[in-house]
Amino acid sequence: MIVGLRDIHERKDTKTPLSARLREYRLTLKILLESPSSTAGLVIVLAYAAVAVIDFTYPSLIGVQNAYSLVPDFMNSVPTPPVWPTHPFGTTFPGVDLYQAVMSAIRVDLWYSLLIVLAGAAAGTVVGVFAAYVGGYVDEVLMRFTDIFLSVPYLPFAIAVAFVLGRALDNISLALVIVWWPLYSRYAYGQALSLKENAYVEAARASGVGTWGIIFRHVIPNVLTPIFVQISLDLGTVVQVFAAMTFIGFASGNPLLPELGTLISNGFQYAVAAPWVIFFPGVAILIFAIGMNLLGDGLRDALDPRSRT
């Protein structure tokens, strides 16, 4: 409804395609920063990402001595409360410094969650878009296939996978990818179905572009925006699910691998007497989920073509 923005005269001349795309990203950032909640989300997510990266490259920067394993102290296995500066988060069973454990666990969880969501999204999107564009029997078969996977409840399925393949974080991840991809398939299917009616798809066909060309050059790129938003929203969820599963016990065989769910399950017996053992890992998950959610919402609004004038 808003009137009359034509011919933006003062636009700086775009010399390269890159500068054109950069302009678009800058605008997205600008819109994001206008909303306090989205900014908060962005800050949180960036903070977590920073922790993960630093923990991976230069752990001592944030005070982590061993990034790949929890360091137990069997002499003092009972959890002790937070004390500055030696144990800012306290210790948990069996004598592990909670702060270092949480920092490294963030890295591990983020990594696995990202992997799971991206793998699921990639697989699901291609299947969904292909089914939508080609239509006919292919459509029916692929979508029913998707439905079958959608109806699988993730917990029993993960248990089954763990049972068959053995307990390992990689197997949990595999189980979750299998559970997660149909959601993207369905979502991408819906998006692609409406997208393929667009005139530019017809124009591409009239230009002589083949089916796969259209799928990869026209449909998928335009589907990616809402998929991207969906990914950011899902990341928050997957972290929780992943931690939940490791908490229940489908962790890796290695009890010393820093992982948020493992941490919670380790300290669970002491929860009443020493609440910090579950508080800090739990809050770490919670804040990440909130931050990712806020960011995802913000991205959805920022990428909406209407809000970009």
Added chain:
Amino acid sequence: MRLTQEAELDLEKQTSEPLLRVDGLRVSFITRAGRIQAIDDVSFEVKAGETFGLVGETGCGKSQTALAVMRLTPEAGVIERGEIWFSGTNVTENIAKEFKLIPKKNNRVKLKRNKSMLKRLDQKINQLRGKEMCMIFQEPMTSLNPVYTVGRQVSEIMLRHSVDMLVDRIIARNAATEEKLKTITDAASRQELSQPELRKILEETGLKELEDQIWFILSRKDIGATQKIRTISNLAQHKVKSTTLAFLIRLKKSKGQLPVEYRVLNKIPIARRWLSGAIEKEALEVSYELLSLVNMPNAENVLRQYPHELSGGMRQRVMIAMAIATRPKLIIADEPTSALDVTVQAQILELLRELKRTFNSAILFISHDLGVISEICDRVGVMYAGNLVEVARLDQLFADPKHPYTQGLFASIPKYGEKRELLQTIEGTVPDLIDPPKGCRFRTRCPRVHEKCSNVPPWSEISRDHGVSCWLYEDGEKHVNQ
């Protein structure tokens, strides 16, 4: 019809006072990209019963002008200056208190709205909106509620604005006896009754509230005379329960101010049917009459249908029926036929012309199509980039357009029947309204631009009814030297 008489009286009273007066209107939109000066210093008048057209291209501000008149400007918009008088009421009375523009750094502004003042405005203007001034939109699918039937939506208008009319009808019909109706039917079967004659008979028998209904029956073209007589006689049989009647009489006495118990009970579905059931049924009956008025085929079935079951032309007829339901003084039609096929458009325009004759409503007709404008308007205003550049009677505008933009507009339309090689075009494109050209906004594209044009041109009266905003006509016609 009752209102035509009123309209006649009003017309006499108001030949000097226009029905709608817009004076120095300025509307801006505050967006991320800046402040869009959508409408700048627009002034015009619409007299009672006349059809005034606003024509212009995308972005000229014509739709926003209509919305401003109804005080329906969207969220990001603010009426900065100006006055809008409708039927003696100033709808822009408190704009200074309703909006506040706070300047921020780097030339930006922040819009602050005074919620309580706006609420008060809403209360005041809801008396006018939908009742005295109604709007018809371009895309009927989005302006009709898809989850309610047509009958429900048309009835809603009357239930909101003319409950007293409905109550009157029910009470009058209850008071109608066989003998009284016989006087009418006898008169009708003797000769073709005209409306004033009918009215006189009805006044004599004390049934004047039934004028609309009986006139509708008499003017139906699909049934024969005997059946008409039968239908009128049968009116006496449609009575309501005595409790309902008592309630309605009480309602009428309290002048439409609903008693408290009623308001409470009306919220409960079952009680509501007992209380307002008769009124709602009456509203549906009137809806049927309205749909027939707009030449809707199969009106009875249509009442029960949903908007998506109707074609574009039929939906637009529903919109028009809703717009005339309260016999408004002003109908604002925003591109009502742009989404329709050519032949359906012809039907709708014909319908609007007919309704204009019957109800004598004023119409503010907005369009980008000069052809459609020429079919229905008495006077026309041409808008460009938020300014009103020329106003004239239809014949004056088409015979002798003065403003270079108007002339360019006419030149860009292929002449029907002339096979010219190329069309004359207006160079350039519409300017950005965030930073419009200073002075005359058309000067960046005008073929006759000169130095004076960097200042805002004065409004010049070429003749009575014909005015232009252009430096070429500064001293009447004398300045034109080319």
Added chain:
Amino acid sequence: MVRNTLTSEEKLVQGTHLKAYFPVKTGKMLAKALYVRAVDNVDFFIKKREVVGLVGESGCGKTTLGRLILRLLEPTAGALFFEADNDVVKRYLQLLDDMEINAPRDKSDPRLEEAATIEKEYSIFKYGRKEMKKYRRNTHIVFQDPNSSLDPRMLIKDIIAEPLKAHHYGSKAEIYERATTLLAACGLEAQFVNRFPHELSGGQRQRVAIARALALSPKLVILDEPTSALDVSVQAQVLNLLKKLKKEFNLSFLFISHHLIVVRYMADRILVMYAGEVVEAGETEEVFKDPLHPYTKALLSAVPVPDAETKRERIILQGEVPNLINPPTGCRFHSRCPQAFEVCGWSPREVKESFTFALISGRYPTLTSLPAIESVVEIDDLTFEVRLSGVLSDNNLAEIKKATEKEIMEGNRALKAVKEIQVSKSPAGSTIIVKLYAFKVPRLTLVKGEHTVACHLYTDQKGQLSS
């Protein structure tokens, strides 16, 4: 059948017996298959360097026809010849004509085989992938909505380069150079290459769409309402551009539009479509000055011309465009046609309503004494019966006939189709048997010059020109 009077001209495109039926998904498993008959038996041709206007209202099939020419849709039947040898096409049409006369079609008819062979070799609908790709170099399309016809995520230069890349036009540098040249030809400066569509105005986007269509120097460009979404002043610029490009690139256009003023300005010849059929065709000025088909007359009279003076005779049509799933029998326009008569296609379904209405409306006092109507039954395609509960006298029959005639005079055209009214009596009651005239579907016939029309007003029963 339209006879080719221009035997020496080379036709660029010729379509014959084109049908496009789309199945309707009813959601029920064993329901009878319903089809939307979007294009029903259309013949047309486009000459080289010609602009053919295709006009009609929404739902008439013009958009579908445009898509068929590009084979963006598959036809249900019919053939399309592109730059085919004129003699071959004539032979094909001859074969089809002959076979039509000798119905029913015999599967072993050698003519069928010969026609099929011609189709296989020349009709684009039988092209394989390679030939189809080659065909795509010769045709392209410009869509109505400039917003959705350009991929919002692609840069302008990539949008124009796409057809060039798809056909391996040359090296990357050559491709982008051509893109810049095309943009310039369409009036856009080089700075636009690295922009996204949403950074351009509507008129500019349409220019990009045109540039893309011209990338491979096609011979035919389909313009599907190219200026309907643009402002009047921008439209003028785009129309001028199209005229210029037509000369420069030696193009033929199929200009699809509902905007008759624009079509009159741009087209050399026009085709008028209604409800999936071509009802009239001819040179533009000829058709506009002397429209023959009642629909064309109504359409032209409905056009709002920006001219305060012309007071034209306006023909306001009643009713709506028909449902294409179950289109009217015979001539699809007959139910709205102000000049319809007996053979135009009235079906019992349409006539019975008018007939019974005349009986019970009360307008004819002599009929008020008729016994009550029990039921109205359609017997076959041309007969229906009105069953009454009482006995009819011969006098009643005469009164009914008189009433029917009066109704016809009042303008009730449906009753014109009534051929015979009979009464049969039985102890249970009487039955009025109404028989209708047989009808035929009108075919496009040549009336004069190049002006063809599909209307029974101009042809008698045998399909010959009437006076």
